[in-house]
Amino acid sequence: MSLSKKRNLTVALMTAVVAVAQAGDIKGVVIDKEMNEPLMGASVRIAGTRIGTTADINGNFHLRGLKKGTYTLEVSYVSFFPQKLTLQVPAKGDVAVKVEMATDDKQLNEVTVTARKNLELERALLAERQNAVLSIENLGASEMSIKGISNVQEGVKKLTGISIAEAGQLIVRGLGDRYSSTTLNGLPIASPNPDNKLIPLDIFPSSAVQNITVSKVYEASAFADYSGAHVDISTKEGGTKDFFNISFGTGGKVGTVFGDFYQMDRANTMFKTPSMDRKAMDLPLSDYRQYSRNHNIFPTTFEVNKSSAIPDLNGSFGFGRTFRLGRNKMDVLATFGIDTDNESLDNAYVRTFEASGTEMSRFDYDSFTQTLKMAGLASVGYSFRKADRVGFSAFYARNAVDSYMARQGHDEEGIRLKGSNQNSHVYELQNYQLTGHHVLGKWDTDWSGSYSKTSSEEPDRRQVMFRQMSDGTWDLFKLNAQETMRYFGKLDEDEWVGDVQAQYRFSDENKLRFGAALRDKTRDFTCTSFYYNVSSK
Structure with a gap:
């Protein structure tokens, strides 16, 4: 300026x-x-x-x-x-x-004046709220750090009129998940969960976030596919000040850490998603029977392994620096965060009753869950002339949950059963954005484009069930062929977004703003269930 x-x-x-x-x-x-x-x-x-x-x-x-x-x-x-x-x-x-x-x-x-506002600070965000033409609420990285907020989901809960349901769904003024929308740096991102419209907000660690802005009214510059709230997550960017930081922490839950921990045999689901023999996945049933007898098509078995729960670990890394290139400048930024969590639940039970109060079924169970959350952000920006800027950012996040449950009890028919099941669920997000801001006389122009790829995968859901025989021994449950099974499912979504906005300044108080946006989305879902013929010899 x-x-x-x-x-x-x-x-x-x-x-x-x-x-x-x-x-x-x-x-x-x-x-x-x-x-x-x-x-x-x-x-x-x-x-x-x-x-x-x-x-x-x-x-x-x-x-x-x-x-x-x-x-x-x-x-x-x-x-x-x-x-x-x-x-x-x-x-x-x-x-x-x-x-x-x-x-x-x-x-x-x-x-x-060549400085840019630091929208991580509480005072700067207060000025944004006071000067906004719409009613908004926001929370910056500085305040999130002071309050010990580790991710966006915890941050949104601190804003007035917003609550998070047990399943992680956003509730605004009594309106559920389907009535809200999420954007990253103003550009929409899709949810990897087919049951939820919003992407899981805990996938964004506070180390990668500059601020969170929530608008509960319609605005011309946003896609009008919400009636609850529009949640915009702004990632960190360079150019405010040089920094370098590393943090590390550990802890654990009483009753879990260093205690017994059980899991089915598994590949390294937490950091790399395993996959079965793809050729077997596409074979017709007549060819699959023979192929499965001669090939080991699954990377895991039904074997249960015992270990000790290690302490939870968390850490983050951040780097930012601005370089002078003659009269211009280039700023770079990189952040990465990781968080693990172990949890065990002993001697829990589930019971069902008739309306009269008679117990129909009861199962006692123990469960063991491992969770991994990691995310990384890299961005580079180039500022030239007096107020022009172009930038590129890449964001990656992965949430993996691996749970094992052992249960025993009786069903509605009084049959004594025991079994175990393992379920892994992996959420992944990749987002790449290219943005630009240009000033020419009284014209201000902003343009942006992004590509997002989200996925939700259950790479190997397994269950095996046994029935207690009349002599007290246990045998595979054969009345229902679906009780011993495997399931593989994956939801992929690709989205391209382009946005151009121009503003003409008649004066400091009078402006005319207009623009256009394009959004293209494709969704692909595949699933396969494998049922074991436990009656055959």
Whole structure:
């Protein structure tokens, strides 16, 4: 932004209004005399001392604990004439001061501002809410760090009027998941869960987030496929300040850590999704029977392994730096976070009853669950001329949940049963964005394009069931062929989005904004169930 004024030197004017309140304080407000607007960040200090402060977002300041006497108050602000005011602080009562700052036109002959707002800070986000033409709520990375918020789902819960259901679904004013939408840096992203419209918000760690903005009203610049809330997640970007940080933590749940932990035989589902023999998946049933007898088509068995639960681990890494390239600059940023969690549940049970109160079935069970959450963000931006910028970002996230359950009891027919099942569920998101901002005279133009790929996969859901025989022994349950089975399912979604917006500034208060957006989405779901013929020899 460039400011240029040429006028005769203006004489600085200042007025002071004194009022009596409580003893020992100087209170006041600093404003622009010409525009009658508060000067946020103005420096206020007592001459010859270390006592000082800065004006807040409304231009207010407060100096406390002053003794009776005469003080010289010095007020300064960039491109305004500095002010000095002599004040008498009485033995009882405060002094209230209104300082009107006059523009130093001589200093403003040629000033260029190239800094960008840091939208991680609470004060900057407060200004965004106050100046927004729509009712919004937001939460920045700085506040998330102070409150110990680890992901976006926990952050959204802190906003007024929003709650999270047990299944992780967003509830706004009583409206469920299907009535809200999620965007990443203003561009839509799809959910990998076919039952939910919103992507799981806990997939975004706080280490990769700049701020969260929630709008509960319709807005022209957003896709109008919501009536509850529009949740926009802004990822971190370089250019604010250089940084480098590494963090590491560990912990565990009482009753789980170092205790017995059971799982079915499995491949490394947490970091790499296993897959079965793809040729067997596509074979007709007549050919599959012979092929399965001669090939080991599954990477796992029904064997149950015992181990000890290790402590939970979490860590993050972040790096950002700005490089000067002549009169231009390039900023780079990379963040990565990982979090693991182990949980065991012992001696739990599920019971069903008739309306009369008679118990129909009961199963006692133990469950053991492992969870992995990891995400990484990389971005590069290039700023040129005075206000033009292009940037590219890549975001990847993976949530993997692996659970094992052993249960025993009786069904509605009184048959004694015991069995075990293993279920792995993997969510993945890849998002790539290219953005640009350009200023030409009174025209501001923003353009962006993104490609998102989401997937939800159950790579090997397994179950085996046994029946207690009349002699007390256990044998495979043969009455229902579907009780011993495997299931493989995967949902893939690809989405392309393009968006262009232009704004013409008639004045600082009057603007005309228009634009267009294009969205193309494809969804592909495949699943296969394998049932074991346990009756054959």
